[in-house]
Amino acid sequence: MAFLPNPKSRALLFDVTRCVGCQECAKACKASHEFPGTGEETELDATTYTVVLDKGEDRYLRRMCMHCADPSCVSACPVGAFTKTELGPVVYDADKCMGCRYCMIACPFNVPRYEWSKTIPVVRKCDGCFERQKEGQPTACTEACPAEATVGGTREEMLAEAKKRIAENPGTYHPVIYGENEVGGTNVFVLSPVPFEQLGMRTNLGNDPMPNLTWAALSKIPKIVAGGAVGLSAIYWITHRRDQVAAAEHAEKE
Amino acid sequence: MRLPKLLRPFEPLLTPMRPNERFRPGFWTYLFGVIVAAGAVVTVLRFWKGLGAVTNLSDKFPWGLWVGFDVLCGVALAAGGFTITAAVYVFNLKRFKPIVRPTVLTAFLGYTLVAVGLMYDLGKPWNIWHPMVMWNPRSPMFEVGWCVMLYLTVLALEFSGIVFEKLGWKKASAVQHAATVPLVIAGAIISTLHQSSLGSFYLITPGKLHPLWYTPLLPWMFYFSAIAAGLAMMIVESRLSSRAFGRGLEMPLLQSLAKGVVVALGFYATVRLADMARLGVLGEVFAGTREARFFQLEMAIGVILPIVLLSLPAVRRNTERLFRASLLVVAGLVVNRLNVSLTGFEGAQGGHYVPSVGEGIITLMLVGIGMAVFGLAVRYLPIMEKVEEPELVASTEPSPARALTAVPLRS
Numbered sequence: 001m002a003f004l005p006n007p008k009s010r011a012l013l014f015d016v017t018r019c020v021g022c023q024e025c026a027k028a029c030k031a032s033h034e035f036p037g038t039g040e041e042t043e044l045d046a047t048t049y050t051v052v053l054d055k056g057e058d059r060y061l062r063r064m065c066m067h068c069a070d071p072s073c074v075s076a077c078p079v080g081a082f083t084k085t086e087l088g089p090v091v092y093d094a095d096k097c098m099g100c101r102y103c104m105i106a107c108p109f110n111v112p113r114y115e116w117s118k119t120i121p122v123v124r125k126c127d128g129c130f131e132r133q134k135e136g137q138p139t140a141c142t143e144a145c146p147a148e149a150t151v152g153g154t155r156e157e158m159l160a161e162a163k164k165r166i167a168e169n170p171g172t173y174h175p176v177i178y179g180e181n182e183v184g185g186t187n188v189f190v191l192s193p194v195p196f197e198q199l200g201m202r203t204n205l206g207n208d209p210m211p212n213l214t215w216a217a218l219s220k221i222p223k224i225v226a227g228g229a230v231g232l233s234a235i236y237w238i239t240h241r242r243d244q245v246a247a248a249e250h251a252e253k254e
Numbered sequence: 255m256r257l258p259k260l261l262r263p264f265e266p267l268l269t270p271m272r273p274n275e276r277f278r279p280g281f282w283t284y285l286f287g288v289i290v291a292a293g294a295v296v297t298v299l300r301f302w303k304g305l306g307a308v309t310n311l312s313d314k315f316p317w318g319l320w321v322g323f324d325v326l327c328g329v330a331l332a333a334g335g336f337t338i339t340a341a342v343y344v345f346n347l348k349r350f351k352p353i354v355r356p357t358v359l360t361a362f363l364g365y366t367l368v369a370v371g372l373m374y375d376l377g378k379p380w381n382i383w384h385p386m387v388m389w390n391p392r393s394p395m396f397e398v399g400w401c402v403m404l405y406l407t408v409l410a411l412e413f414s415g416i417v418f419e420k421l422g423w424k425k426a427s428a429v430q431h432a433a434t435v436p437l438v439i440a441g442a443i444i445s446t447l448h449q450s451s452l453g454s455f456y457l458i459t460p461g462k463l464h465p466l467w468y469t470p471l472l473p474w475m476f477y478f479s480a481i482a483a484g485l486a487m488m489i490v491e492s493r494l495s496s497r498a499f500g501r502g503l504e505m506p507l508l509q510s511l512a513k514g515v516v517v518a519l520g521f522y523a524t525v526r527l528a529d530m531a532r533l534g535v536l537g538e539v540f541a542g543t544r545e546a547r548f549f550q551l552e553m554a555i556g557v558i559l560p561i562v563l564l565s566l567p568a569v570r571r572n573t574e575r576l577f578r579a580s581l582l583v584v585a586g587l588v589v590n591r592l593n594v595s596l597t598g599f600e601g602a603q604g605g606h607y608v609p610s611v612g613e614g615i616i617t618l619m620l621v622g623i624g625m626a627v628f629g630l631a632v633r634y635l636p637i638m639e640k641v642e643e644p645e646l647v648a649s650t651e652p653s654p655a656r657a658l659t660a661v662p663l664r665s
Contacts, residue, residue: 044313045313072458074392075390075392075393075458076393076394076395076458077390077393077395078384078385078390078393078395078396078398078399079381079384079385079388079390079396080388080390080393081388096381096384096388097377097378097381098376098377098378098379098381098382098384098385099376099377099378099379099381100375100376100395101316101317101377102393102395102455104313104316105316105317105455105456105458105459105462106458106459108459108461108462110313110314110603113313114305114311114313114316114377115304115377116304116305116306116309116311116313117303117304117306117307118304119301119302119303119304120377121304121305121377121378122377122378202461204460204461205461206460210458210460211392211458213457213458213460213470214392214393214394214454214455214457214458215392216457216470217394217450217451217454217457217473218392218394218397218451218454221397221447224443224446224447225443225447228439228442228443228446229439229443232340232344232439232442232443233439235344235345236343236344236346236435236439239344239345239346240346242346243346
């Protein structure tokens with residue numbers, strides 16, 4: 001029961017070759033969510049949904065929620081607090097959340113963050129500017145980017161754009177679009193001049209949605225229940241039948 | 255002691271099983287008092303200042319001791335509950351009957367404490383009921399939540415027979431007795447599901463969980479290891495309670511259990527190593543990494559050593575040696591669960607997690623409460639030996655003589 005990427009959903013394309021490391025995206029993200037901080041953080045936290053990381057040699061990498069087509073967090077959450085919207089962003093409903101933090105364990109990109117110091121804590125992660133995108137506006141980070149390093153559009157548009165850039169600039173790009181197939185596809189793509197592991201990105205993810213792995217076990221439940229009920233009842237019948245027979249034979253002898 | 259009229263039917267519960275036995279507080283009682291006092295302080299801080307104030311949990315290590323030990327080990331070590339009841343009531347292995355009650359009590363307390371531990375660990379514990387109405391069948395956590403709820407109900411019903419017996423409620427006893435076999439079968443199925451599903455949690459973490467522990471067969475590994483350790487736990491617990499309550503040990507029975515542990519461990523070890531060979535990760539065992547050392551520790555004390563020791567009749571026949579060898583199995587299970595939930599993630603997450611003092615205190619407190627309630631239950635309920643009242647008249651006047659009348663076990 002895998003969920004395929006929706007070509008019409010909203011997606012982002014981040015291009016390492018264009019990023020100048022100005023961190024305007026991170027600052028705009030802070031401003032639009034009214035979060036404290038400078039926008040110059042180097043690690044995601046409960047009030048930092050995206051960071052720009054200096055990878056040396058004038059290369060900068062953005063880190064944010066990848067908005068997977070079939071997200072691990074959505075499948076992991078026991079109460080369905082996460083939703084993959086038709087629009088594209090993966091959103092979270094704090095009212096449903098009971099705070100088990102399995103989403104954080106499950107996420108292959110280590111994105112969800114927790115409010116450890118709060119009495120009533122919730123999970124925090126990039127919401128893909130769901131409210132803005134719903135109104136047809138671009139995400140805050142896209143709007144703020146002066147170098148068009150982050151651009152937005154539909155998933156098929158972004159894929160086409162990425163392919164075009166790779167084709168038109170031979171030798172400029174590592175010829176893979178990160179997110180096209182990883183974990184079954186994401187709504188955030190990354191283009192890089194070097195292989196992605198050189199930027200510290202995970203490249204051992206495979207192209208199957210991670211939720212398939214847990215589903216492979218969970219889908220066996222009906223069989224285990226039915227088999228267990230029938231099997232154990234049969235064993236009960238056999239083992240106790242033996243007693244009955246023994247008792248009857250004993251009675252006959254007397 | 256006289257209770258208010260409304261509660262008078264419950265008065266028999268207040269009579270100790272051995273009225274002449276005096277409770278004398280000793281070292282462990284005082285230690286328990288200190289731990290509970292410290293636990294109370296941590297509890298206030300936890301719910302007032304949040305998880306960050308008392309735990310070493312972080313965005314890198316969102317699960318720590320409370321999940322790794324209190325939940326994963328708590329559930330696994332209570333696995334005796336479904337194996338022993340199934341052995342007796344389904345497989346008709348009557349010789350295990352004397353330990354059915356302590357096992358059910360252990361499981362009931364174990365799962366209750368898992369639920370209490372979760373109340374500390376969940377960020378918003380007041381929402382713990384949400385999985386009942388907000389369904390997500392694709393989540394292993396959703397399934398475990400439901401199973402634990404259902405199994406706690408099953409255990410409470412299984413346990414109720416003991417209480418009905420003490421109260422002398424003949425009708426309730428009869429109804430409970432009639433329901434025993436269906437309850438046991440339901441309990442075995444539900445346990446199979448959630449013992450394995452605790453392993454399924456980690457199926458979604460390939461590349462994060464170290465290859466020494468990550469396998470598509472994790473649910474099975476959790477299931478088999480829980481059965482072995484659950485049985486070993488029964489030996490450990492029999493030994494502890496025999497010492498604490500001055501009761502005899504059923505050595506022949508414990509020896510049979512020990513043989514069961516060897517078979518279960520042997521099966522687990524075979525499947526585990528064959529699976530590792532299949533996945534081509536056996537080389538990791540000797541890679542000299544931190545993970546490799548923890549894996550070696552887990553396998554040495556929890557699997558290989560106990561298989562060797564418990565295979566020796568000289569170990570099985572000696573109370574003390576049997577106890578220690580079984581304790582190794584329990585310790586090995588604990589190391590395994592902590593390896594899967596913590597050690598195995600340190601490489602990918604970058605850094606180490608060591609539990610805070612507060613996390614340790616709450617865990618100790620929960621274990622202590624479990625032992626204390628076990629002691630109380632043994633004192634006031636017919637747990638350790640089958641005690642029957644000769645005249646089940648509708649009298650609420652408990653008499654010490656009656657409570658003391660022991661009758662032979664029904665076969």
